[in-house]
Amino acid sequence: MSIENRISIKVDGAKREAIETNLNGLKTELSTLLIALSAAEKKDLPKIGEHYMDFVDRAFEGAEKNPELVPPYLKLDEVKVDMEAWKLLHAIERDLERLVSLLGDTATLSGSESYSSMLSFYNFLKQAAKDGVPNAKPLYNSLKHYFPGTGNKSNANKTEEE
Template structure:
């Protein structure tokens, strides 16, 4: 079994990161919203390809406002553009952090789970040959692998 990750993050560092993230949440709280899954599906979305188009429209709307439809408030349009311009660099940074945190947690979790399965299989074999203490440990650990029977009449073992 290849050990691909071996880290020990000091509790003080984890606490500092947690505090910093809480501070970020607190600072952004008055400005951020939460969309429903339905809203996320139905609203038009800005992407990297759309961003230059919107930037050009902003320039034109300010310099050639005679073409601005009466239902479009230029001040609100400018606020939206300013918000997206400020938020996107933050979002990119947070995405990078999320990706590396997720990858690191996934790898550490995978290695911990593989090690735990190896221990479990060793205890299982030891219980089969009646090694002292193995049966009690095996009986406790095997609960993780019990499945419910299809007819719902109690557990079905591995």
């Protein structure tokens, strides 16, 4: 039986260091811009998506062209700053979401392949231990605690007694 190997990523020290440096740089640059909201704060805020940004843009344009209609408590300069910030942060968020999705998929596949391979080895080792292959039983015994409750009680007791 052959296990399909769909991924093989080797990251040397220089590449790892470059990734960490860039990630730290991104964190540093964004940390001065970002705030954290509680779940309650998020829940209470009106949400904007791309479909409402068109409304915001058109309404803002109308407010700029008709300043006599703008209530005195609205500061259009601040609205413009918030609009531009949202556009920039939303674009960064979309890029990062795509990157995080690819990162998650790649990590999932890497982890799945290593787990599947070692599960195959473990099952082979289990049989080798039953067959009395030298050195198989101690290694099998050191790994079997990762799978508690597998097999029936009589087999578990029998294996422990051997």
